[in-house]
Amino acid sequence: MNLLFDVHLDLSMNALEWNRDLTLPIQRIRELESGMADLNGRGKNTVNFETMREGGIGLCVATLIGGCMKPAGPVASWESPAQAWAMTRGQVAYYEAMSELEELTPICTLEQLEEQLERWRDPEVAARHKAPIGYITSLEGADSIVSLDHLERSYEAGLRALGPSHYGVGRYAIGHDQVGRLPAEGRDLIKKMEELGIILDVTHLSDGCFFDALELFEGTIWASHSNCRALVNDPRQFSDEQLKLLIERNAVIGSVFDAWMMIPGWIRGASTPQSTGVKIGHILDHLDHICQLAGNANHVGIGSDLDGGFGKEQGPQDLDTIADLQKLDSLLSNRGYSSADIAAIFNGNFLALIRSAWG
Numbered sequence: 001m002n003l004l005f006d007v008h009l010d011l012s013m014n015a016l017e018w019n020r021d022l023t024l025p026i027q028r029i030r031e032l033e034s035g036m037a038d039l040n041g042r043g044k045n046t047v048n049f050e051t052m053r054e055g056g057i058g059l060c061v062a063t064l065i066g067g068c069m070k071p072a073g074p075v076a077s078w079e080s081p082a083q084a085w086a087m088t089r090g091q092v093a094y095y096e097a098m099s100e101l102e103e104l105t106p107i108c109t110l111e112q113l114e115e116q117l118e119r120w121r122d123p124e125v126a127a128r129h130k131a132p133i134g135y136i137t138s139l140e141g142a143d144s145i146v147s148l149d150h151l152e153r154s155y156e157a158g159l160r161a162l163g164p165s166h167y168g169v170g171r172y173a174i175g176h177d178q179v180g181r182l183p184a185e186g187r188d189l190i191k192k193m194e195e196l197g198i199i200l201d202v203t204h205l206s207d208g209c210f211f212d213a214l215e216l217f218e219g220t221i222w223a224s225h226s227n228c229r230a231l232v233n234d235p236r237q238f239s240d241e242q243l244k245l246l247i248e249r250n251a252v253i254g255s256v257f258d259a260w261m262m263i264p265g266w267i268r269g270a271s272t273p274q275s276t277g278v279k280i281g282h283i284l285d286h287l288d289h290i291c292q293l294a295g296n297a298n299h300v301g302i303g304s305d306l307d308g309g310f311g312k313e314q315g316p317q318d319l320d321t322i323a324d325l326q327k328l329d330s331l332l333s334n335r336g337y338s339s340a341d342i343a344a345i346f347n348g349n350f351l352a353l354i355r356s357a358w359g
Contacts, residue, residue, distance in 0.1 A: 001123045004325055005347040007061040007254045008203075008225040008303035009047065011135070012091035017075045022048045023103060026321055039074060044311030047322045049103050053127040055323035058120030059107070059134040059347070061161065061224060061303075062095060064088040067141035069168035069175060075309065076141075081171065084144035092157060095135060105132040108158045110358045117351075136354070138201060138224065141166035142173065148192045155196045162193055163201035163224065165209060173213075174206040176235045182212035194219040199357055202226075202246070203303075207235065214245055220357035221249050222350070225256035225303035227286040232264050240293060247294045250356075252349045254303020255283050257325075259314050262286070273317035280316045280324065281331050287345065288335070297341040301350045302328075 014020045018039065020029050026048050033043040052060070065076040066087030078084040098104040107113050116134035120126045138161035145151050151159075164173035164186055172189045174180030182190075190213055193200060199220045202210055214221070223246060229237035238246070238253070246253060259273060260266035262282045287300045306315065306322050318324065332342045 001056045001326060002329060002343055002346040003058055003117070003120050003123050004056045004302060005059045005350050006052075006057050006302050006304050006322070006325070007222070007350055008138075008256070008305050008308070009060050009062055010065060010140075010305070010308045011047070011060075011062045012094045013063065013065050013076060014045070014047065014307050015094050016087075016090055020045060020048075022098075023101070024048065026051055040309065041307065041311030041313060044313050045307050046312060046315065046319065047307040049098075049133060051321040051323045052133055053130065054321070055326050056120075056123035056127065057133065057322065057325075058123055058126055058131065059116060060136070061138045062104075062135040063138050063140045064091045064144070064159070065140040065166070066091070067143040067166050067168075067170060069141060069143055069166055069170040071168050073167055076166075081143055081146045085146050085150060088139065088144045088154075092137075095137065099132070102130075102132050104135050106158055107134045107136045108160060110355065113351075113354065113358075136160050138162065138199075140201075141170060141204070142186075142189055143170045145172070145189065148188065151189065151192055151198075152196065155198060159198065161199035161201050161222070161224070163203050163205075164189060164213070165204045165206070167204070173209045176204050176206055178206055179208065180206050181208040182216070187212075187216060190217050193217070197357065199354075202251075204236075207239075207242075210242060214249065220353060221246065221251040222353060223251060223253040223303075225254050225305040225308075227256055227261045227283075228289045230289060231285055232261055234261070236261060243290055243293050247290075247299050250299075250353070252299050252301050252353050253290055254301050254350070255286055256303055256305045257283065257315055257319065258305055258308065258310060259316065262316070268314075272313065273315065278316050279318045280327050282316070283328075284331060284335050287332075297337065297344055298349055300345055302346065 066084040
């Protein structure tokens with residue numbers, strides 16, 4: 001079993017806003033949510049610590065999310081930056097509590113990264129021993145950053161990546177679902193990110209903000225959870241022009257398993273995994289597309305976004321829990337990928353990027 005580095009999981013949002021105890025068995029969480037209808041995906045969750053270990057996910061990027069972008073979404077939406085900041089501080093406290101329980105362990109330095117990789121050198125052994133899962137903290141949407149001083153405080157507390165936008169119009173950036181350029185506050189934020197060494201996550205940026213950010217920012221870039229617009233024509237995805245620019249910047253793109261981003265024609269609220277036939281293997285079309293643009297397999301990885309506001313009802317039909325991502329090993333092999341390429345996709349590409357950024 002390959003170590004799988006998932007670079008986008010909303011663990012703290014699930015714990016605090018969805019009230020999911022991720023230390024419980026997956027079926028128990030589903031039972032507790034039976035009959036609940038306040039949020040999409042209730043009772044259909046796919047992620048907890050046990051299934052992460054079963055899937056060899058000994059390392060992840062765990063998000064903080066608390067915005068005040070407009071229009072407001074059903075979760076992670078607040079009326080002021082101070083409220084959003086308070087929410088993300090609660091999420092930081094959650095990760096700290098899980099670290100005290102040895103479910104998680106923070107990764108903020110190269111030394112901690114290498115220690116965690118040694119701990120998970122054999123993922124099956126690590127899983128049996130319930131080794132802690134390493135997490136790197138990323139902020140999804142920057143609206144909770146009350147001031148640039150708060151960004152410095154966040155970095156000191158372990159923040160290592162940041163995506164300036166989410167959905168809607170924000171203080172620092174415009175989301176992919178809107179049209180707009182990077183505002184002055186966003187330019188100041190990105191300059192400060194570069195100064196601190198925070199990785200820029202370009203996922204969710206509007207096209208205008210994307211091009212502005214790449215022109216302005218000279219630091220390390222990744223796209224934590226994005227697929228290809230050429231295959232699913234939506235502004236949430238990246239165009240070939242954008243993908244080529246990311247490849248030129250040595251970025252890595254994390255493939256996302258939200259079904260509507262995997263296959264064309266998905267109608268939210270109407271389509272189902274069964275009616276569309278979407279399976280884990282459909283993600284290989286997106287991986288292949290990026291690899292063809294790059295001429296190699298060095299710019300793709302996994303950013304599953306599982307339980308990121310949806311559950312089994314909006315995921316591949318052959319995915320019951322996040323552990324099923326290990327099926328990618330045989331799927332990639334059958335598609336002609338070498339064992340070295342598979343290891344790079346599972347963990348190596350994002351690890352190389354982080355080592356370069358932190359080195």
